[in-house]
Ligand SMILES: Nc1ncnc2c1ncn2[C@@H]1O[C@H](COP(=O)(O)OP(=O)(O)OP(=O)(O)O)[C@@H](O)[C@H]1O
C-alpha cells in the first residue's frame with residue numbers, strides 16, 4: 001500500500017478528466033443498481049412461483065368465474081395435497097392511484113397453500129372470529145399506516161353489496177409478513193364467507209383455484225386430470241403451474257427485462273470505452289515518467305500493476321458510489337408508490353455489481369498497462 | 384502489490400574510496416541500432432575502465448553515442464556485443480527483472496530535464512526509489528530529509544516541481560538519485576538546461592558528492608567548463624573513446 005500515493009497522485013493530473021470519467025462510471029452503476037430493483041419488481045411473481053402449486057382458472061379467461069362446487073371435486077382428486085381459492089375484488093381505497101390487490105379467501109386453506117404468508121396465530125384466530133375481518137401485508141400496512149383495529153373502507157365497482165352499496169368496510173385484524181424478501185406483501189385478504197353472502201351477484205362463485213400437489217413431479221398429470229374432469233361442463237378449466245400463470249401476466253414484462261439488459265450492456269460497453277480511453281491517454285502522457293520509474297528500479301511487472309491499480313481505483317470510486325447511491329435510492333422505496341410492491345436491491349445483483357466494478361477496472365486498464373510493461377526505457381527517454 | 388518492489392536490501396554504506404580498485408569495466412562493447420532495414424553502429428569495440436571514486440566527464444559531438452553509453456553502464460539498455468562489469472558483477476546478462484533490482488541498489492540517474500513527477504512534492508519524488516526497499520515510512524522520511532539536506536533543499540520539501548526553479552528541480556533530481564546511497568551516479572547533461580550560475584551550483588554539488596561522499600560519477604556534458612570539474616575527461620568519437628589530447 002506504500003504505492004497508493006503514487007497511484008492516487010496520477011488521478012490529480014487531469015482533475016476534470018478524472019472527475020468526468022468517475023461520474024460516467026457512477027451513472028452507469030447507479031443505472032445498473034436501480035434497474036435491477038425494477039427488474040425484481042416486475043418479475044417478482046415469477047421468481048417466487050412455487051413449482052408444486054397449480055392454478056386452475058376458467059378456460060376462456062381469468063375474469064370468468066368458476067363454481068365453488070368444483071372445489072369439492074378437485075379436493076378429492078389424486079395428487080392434490082391442499083386446495084384453496086381466491087377472487088379478484090378490484091377495490092379502490094380512497095382513490096385509484098392507491099392501488100393494492102384485495103381478495104376474499106378462506107383463511108385456513110389459503111395459509112396452508114401459501115406458507116410464505118406469515119401471520120401470527122392470535123391474529124389468525126381473531127380473523128376466524130371476525131366475519132368482517134381482513135389481514136393486510138406489511139407493505140400496504142406501512143404505506144397507508146393501517147393498524148390492527150382500523151376499519152378500512154374499500155369501494156368495489158365490480159362487487160356491489162346486495163343493497164347496491166359499493167363501499168365495503170373491513171376490520172383489520174392482522175398484519176402479515178413475507179417469509180422471503182421476494183414475497184409480495186401488498187394484498188389485503190378478507191373472508192370469503194362474508195364476501196359470498198354480502199355481494200349482489202350469484203352465490204358460490206370464485207375467481208380461481210390454487211392447489212398444492214403432493215409431489216412436484218405429478219403437477220402436469222394433476223393439471224391434465226382436472227381439465228379432463230371439467231371438459232364439456234359449462235365452465236371448462238385451464239390448469240397450469242403457478243409459474244406459467246404468473247408468467248402469462250409477466251410476459252410483456254419479461255420483454256422489458258430483456259430490453260433493460262440490452263440497454264445496460266450498451267451502457268457498460270460505452271463506459272468501458274470511456275474509462276479505457278482515459279487510461280490510454282493517461283499512460284500515453286507520461287511515457288517518460290514511466291520510463292524514469294523503471295530507470296529507478298521499478299520492474300516491468302511493477303509498472304503494469306501501477307497502471308492497473310490506477311484504473312481499478314477509478315472504477316472503484318465511480319462504481320462504489322454508483323452502487324451506494326442506487327442502494328440509497330432503492331431503500332427510499334417504491335418510486336411508483338404502489339405499482340411495485342416488491343422493490344429491493346437483490347443481494348446477487350449487489351455481488352454482480354461489485355464484480356463488474358473489478359472487471360471494468362481491469363478491462364479498462366489492461367491494454368495501457370501492458371503498454372507500460374513493455375515500454376523500453378532507453379527509447380522512451382529519447383522522446 | 385509486493386511485486387512492484389524488486390526486493391532490495393538496505394542501501395550499501397559508502398565504502399572507503401580506493402583509487403586503484405576498478406568499479407566499472409567495459410570490454411569490447413558494440414552497440415548497433417536498427418532503423419528500418421538500416422543498421423547504425425554507434426559504439427564499436429569500446430573499452431572503458433573507471434576506478435572507484437572517479438569523477439569522469441564524457442564529451443563528444445551530438446549523436447556520437449554518449450547517452451547510449453551511459454544507458455549501457457546504467458543497465459537501461461544492453462550492448463550488442465561485449466561485457467559490462469560493475470563492482471565485479473556482470474550486468475549485461477541479467478534478466479530484466481534482476482537488472483531492475485540491480486539499478487535500484489547501485490545506480491542513481493540524473494537527467495538533463497530533471498524528469499520529476501509533476502504531481503508529487505519534492506519529498507515524494509525523492510522517496511520514490513525508497514519504495515522499492517523494505518524500509519518503513521518513518522525511515523523513508525528520514526532518508527528523504529537527509530538527501531534533501533545534502534542538496535540544500537530542506538526548505539522546499541512540500542513544494543511541487545512547478546513551484547521550483549530549474550536549479551532547484553535538478554537538486555531534487557540529484558536527491559532522488561542519491562537517496563538509496565548508490566555507489567554510481569550517472570548524469571546526462573545535468574547542467575544542459577541551466578544558466579551558468581545554477582549550473583555551477585549543480586557542479587559544486589556533484590563535486591562534493593564525489594569528494595565527500597565517495598560517489599563515482601560519470602557525467603555527459605557538452606560544456607568544457609563543466610568538464611573541468613571532473614578528474615578525467617574522455618571524448619567519444621566514431622564509436623570509440625579518446626583521451627583528451
Ligand atoms: N533507440 C534508438 N533507436 C535508434 N537509433 C538510436 C537509438 N538510440 C540512439 N540512436 C542513435 O544512436 C546515435 C547516438 O545517440 P545518442 O543519443 O547516444 O547520442 P548523444 O551522443 O547522446 O547525442 P546528444 O549529444 O545529442 O545527446 C544517434 O545517431 C541516434 O540517432
Ligand SMILES: [Mg+2]
Nearest residue numbers: 449450451571
Ligand atoms: Mg545524449
